[in-house]
Amino acid sequence: xxxxxxxxxxxxxxxPVDGLTPLEAADTPNMDSMAKEGICGIMDTxxxxxxxxxxxxxxxxxxxxxxxxxxxxxxxxAAGVGLNLEEGDVAFRCNFGTLRDGRxxxxxxxxxxxxxxxxxxxxxxxxxxxxxxxxxKAAGHRAVLVLRGEGLSxxxxxxxxxxxxxxxxxxxxxxxxxxxxxxxxxxxEFTEEVVEQLKDHEVNQRREGKNKLPANIVLARGAGMxxxxxxxxxxxxxxxACISATTLIRGVSRxxxxxxxxxxxxxxxxxxxxxxxxxxxxxxxxxxxFVFLHLKGTDEASHDGDFESKKEMIERIDRExxxxxxxxxxxxxxALTADHSTPLNIKQHSADPVPIAVLGDVRxxxxxxxxxxxxxxxxLNRIRGLYLMNIILDLSDRIKLFGA
Amino acid sequence: xxxxxxxxxxxxxxxPVDGLTPLEAADTPNMDSMAKEGICGIMDTxxxxxxxxxxxxxxxxxxxxxxxxxxxxxxxxAAGVGLNLEEGDVAFRCNFGTLRDGRxxxxxxxxxxxxxxxxxxxxxxxxxxxxxxxxxKAAGHRAVLVLRGEGLSxxxxxxxxxxxxxxxxxxxxxxxxxxxxxxxxxxxEFTEEVVEQLKDHEVNQRREGKNKLPANIVLARGAGMxxxxxxxxxxxxxxxACISATTLIRGVSRxxxxxxxxxxxxxxxxxxxxxxxxxxxxxxxxxxxFVFLHLKGTDEASHDGDFESKKEMIERIDRExxxxxxxxxxxxxxALTADHSTPLNIKQHSADPVPIAVLGDVRxxxxxxxxxxxxxxxxLNRIRGLYLMNIILDLSDRIKLFGA
Numbered sequence: 001x002x003x004x005x006x007x008x009x010x011x012x013x014x015x016p017v018d019g020l021t022p023l024e025a026a027d028t029p030n031m032d033s034m035a036k037e038g039i040c041g042i043m044d045t046x047x048x049x050x051x052x053x054x055x056x057x058x059x060x061x062x063x064x065x066x067x068x069x070x071x072x073x074x075x076x077x078a079a080g081v082g083l084n085l086e087e088g089d090v091a092f093r094c095n096f097g098t099l100r101d102g103r104x105x106x107x108x109x110x111x112x113x114x115x116x117x118x119x120x121x122x123x124x125x126x127x128x129x130x131x132x133x134x135x136x137k138a139a140g141h142r143a144v145l146v147l148r149g150e151g152l153s154x155x156x157x158x159x160x161x162x163x164x165x166x167x168x169x170x171x172x173x174x175x176x177x178x179x180x181x182x183x184x185x186x187x188x189e190f191t192e193e194v195v196e197q198l199k200d201h202e203v204n205q206r207r208e209g210k211n212k213l214p215a216n217i218v219l220a221r222g223a224g225m226x227x228x229x230x231x232x233x234x235x236x237x238x239x240x241a242c243i244s245a246t247t248l249i250r251g252v253s254r255x256x257x258x259x260x261x262x263x264x265x266x267x268x269x270x271x272x273x274x275x276x277x278x279x280x281x282x283x284x285x286x287x288x289x290f291v292f293l294h295l296k297g298t299d300e301a302s303h304d305g306d307f308e309s310k311k312e313m314i315e316r317i318d319r320e321x322x323x324x325x326x327x328x329x330x331x332x333x334x335a336l337t338a339d340h341s342t343p344l345n346i347k348q349h350s351a352d353p354v355p356i357a358v359l360g361d362v363r364x365x366x367x368x369x370x371x372x373x374x375x376x377x378x379x380l381n382r383i384r385g386l387y388l389m390n391i392i393l394d395l396s397d398r399i400k401l402f403g404a
Numbered sequence: 405x406x407x408x409x410x411x412x413x414x415x416x417x418x419x420p421v422d423g424l425t426p427l428e429a430a431d432t433p434n435m436d437s438m439a440k441e442g443i444c445g446i447m448d449t450x451x452x453x454x455x456x457x458x459x460x461x462x463x464x465x466x467x468x469x470x471x472x473x474x475x476x477x478x479x480x481x482a483a484g485v486g487l488n489l490e491e492g493d494v495a496f497r498c499n500f501g502t503l504r505d506g507r508x509x510x511x512x513x514x515x516x517x518x519x520x521x522x523x524x525x526x527x528x529x530x531x532x533x534x535x536x537x538x539x540x541k542a543a544g545h546r547a548v549l550v551l552r553g554e555g556l557s558x559x560x561x562x563x564x565x566x567x568x569x570x571x572x573x574x575x576x577x578x579x580x581x582x583x584x585x586x587x588x589x590x591x592x593e594f595t596e597e598v599v600e601q602l603k604d605h606e607v608n609q610r611r612e613g614k615n616k617l618p619a620n621i622v623l624a625r626g627a628g629m630x631x632x633x634x635x636x637x638x639x640x641x642x643x644x645a646c647i648s649a650t651t652l653i654r655g656v657s658r659x660x661x662x663x664x665x666x667x668x669x670x671x672x673x674x675x676x677x678x679x680x681x682x683x684x685x686x687x688x689x690x691x692x693x694f695v696f697l698h699l700k701g702t703d704e705a706s707h708d709g710d711f712e713s714k715k716e717m718i719e720r721i722d723r724e725x726x727x728x729x730x731x732x733x734x735x736x737x738x739a740l741t742a743d744h745s746t747p748l749n750i751k752q753h754s755a756d757p758v759p760i761a762v763l764g765d766v767r768x769x770x771x772x773x774x775x776x777x778x779x780x781x782x783x784l785n786r787i788r789g790l791y792l793m794n795i796i797l798d799l800s801d802r803i804k805l806f807g808a
Binding site: 361365377380381383384393399400401402403 | 419420425446450451452453454455456457458459460461470474476477497626652747749750752753754755756776777780781785786
């Protein structure tokens with residue numbers, strides 16, 4: 001039996017711009033050596049033609065069918081900030097935003113964290129009839145809202161308008177149930193109460209004094225209920241750890257039963273100390289059967305539509321992450337892939353399959369470079385993300401026979 | 405409409421050892437000619453990343469979804485020795501073993517068949533309250549036990565400890581049902597009665613006199629209930645025949661409605677007269693619409709971890725089976741593949757896909773050799789075993805339109 005390392009570069013896949021994708025344009029001798037000595041392929045992380053969210057993609061990569069277990073992003077954000085949900089809870093992903101003259105002028109309150117911890121504490125003390133309420137600040141301008149009580153539903157619309165310049169939305173029930181009606185009402189009452197409390201709050205006076213946008217509204221989206229996801233330990237008999245600086249990905253990993261490893265300097269942005277993450281992954285493999293290493297910078301560059309920044313991030317990953325891993329890790333199964341493509345021309349996730357290379361006891365193929373198009377000619381052909389765990393655990397000799 | 409021949413080399417697929425798989429290292433001009441003149445691909449017989457048993461793999465190759473129809477190996481072993489199960493029967497695959505001082509010292513009673521027919525007859529006469537009992541000797545040291553009666557369940561654990569040196573296991577119910585409790589009790593009572601009857605049996609005194617291990621216990625495993633599998637005739641409108649010397653495979657084939665053709669000299673081992681099986685398959689194709697030819701030796705060599713023996717078996721199949729088939733059979737669809745990979749480095753089944761080549765009215769591709777890695781570049785790409793029957797019957801023009 002071998003150890004298994006899964007490396008996911010968020011949003012790595014792309015489409016050609018002037019003939020080359022960022023991955024094709026990048027100088028990546030270490031990734032290419034994985035392609036050369038391993039087996040390659042392309043992968044639909046969720047399903048052919050489905051544009052995966054980061055949450056549904058990772059669930060699928062962990063062998064959990066998102067069509068069965070995913071109800072919304074909220075519960076994973078909640079898990080990512082360390083909240084333990086109970087059956088029946090409804091969780092929302094939230095932003096602090098800036099409201100001016102009844103309009104959302106900035107959905108992220110100028111991305112300034114100043115005073116947000118204090119505001120979050122006060123919001124957490126708001127009382128609404130019909131449900132208990134937990135509110136916790138997450139990274140940056142983000143937060144999580146959990147409603148707890150009898151008869152709630154996640155089938156309600158967002159209050160976040162997803163664009164700026166208009167008013168915030170009233171949450172509406174998305175089905176005829178009493179539960180959805182009740183939940184939407186509670187969310188609306190909560191939102192009005194927040195606006196009332198933050199309007200002239202001293203934190204916001206201080207922020208404005210420093211020429212920062214006030215954080216005077218909480219915008220909620222991605223309602224989801226807790227579902228009972230089978231744990232890694234149950235499903236695969238594995239001890240597993242996650243290295244990621246992204247709240248959502250940490251939440252998904254925690255929900256499937258991984259332990260979270262903290263790495264100093266890991267930010268989830270292009271400035272992250274990814275070398276420290278690689279070192280942590282190498283060390284973690286001594287302790288855990290399975291280690292998942294998540295690198296976010298590639299996706300960030302993609303959403304910004306910045307070819308050079310994405311190419312540079314890829315080159316940094318090649319030098320600072322893949323090189324030490326290839327040098328230090330012997331006799332493990334190592335898979336390198338992405339959770340989805342984020343093509344620069346659309347600046348959002350797409351359904352284009354992602355490249356994958358697997359090192360270990362594999363049928364090495366003739367692919368020489370780790371790129372979207374080279375990998376499409378690899379020995380794995382085209383695989384589905386939901387089966388990836390089984391495929392790599394089979395190579396690590398950790399899968400039981402089905403039948404006899 | 406054409407006739408269809410499916411050739412399955414058990415456990416054929418492998419991983420490279422010093423750069424080559426046994427199939428790559430073997431000299432296989434006839435298999436290669438099938439690859440050259442046919443269409444190739446790789447196949448997950450059950451599902452990507454699933455390690456198939458021989459039973460689940462063959463069910464899948466015959467178009468029967470094992471996730472739906474497979475409850476355990478027992479019923480197929482029973483069918484393989486010609487027992488007609490009834491709905492509600494629970495069947496076990498058994499070994500004669502050797503018990504010494506309360507410990508299982510040999511799970512196969514030294515692999516000697518001496519006197520086992522007589523012992524089996526007597527065991528068949530054992531009466532246990534609560535169920536009727538049928539016990540029948542199979543090939544070598546193997547046997548089948550069927551429990552028949554009201555309120556039985558296959559959800560019970562094995563008495564076979566699967567390793568030597570410890571005692572045999574007490575069967576335990578695997579759920580809370582009365583049926584599982586009752587079945588486990590009956591199996592335990594049966595086992596104790598067998599131990600009691602065989603302890604000083606004259607057959608065993610004779611065996612020991614000849615320096616052979618006594619056969620003084622029956623170890624049961626793979627409990628399964630009869631499920632109503634759709635027959636080949638119903639499902640595809642085909643008359644079908646199976647040529648195999650392996651009890652389990654004969655059982656699966658019989659359960660899906662194939663007729664069993666006996667071939668003298670076919671043993672299911674590396675010494676089998678596989679030329680005689682090829683001749684039988686060629687003749688059978690005059691009579692049946694569909695013929696399934698199963699060759700076991702490749703898997704046996706794999707479980708022994710013997711590269712040379714596996715390579716030689718492949719070369720024998722090439723010369724003694726594929727050559728005459730290509731010479732004699734005209735105008736049929738002929739598929740050559742495996743039920744699963746059995747890599748030499750792990751000596752057990754793996755989830756690595758198997759190579760496949762299909763001759764007939766096909767879109768010939770550029771693959772020139774029948775190997776795991778050449779076939780991965782073939783025109784079929786990567787297919788799922790469950791759909792193989794439909795794919796090859798479509799080429800034989802025996803499939804009805806779905807829709808209009």
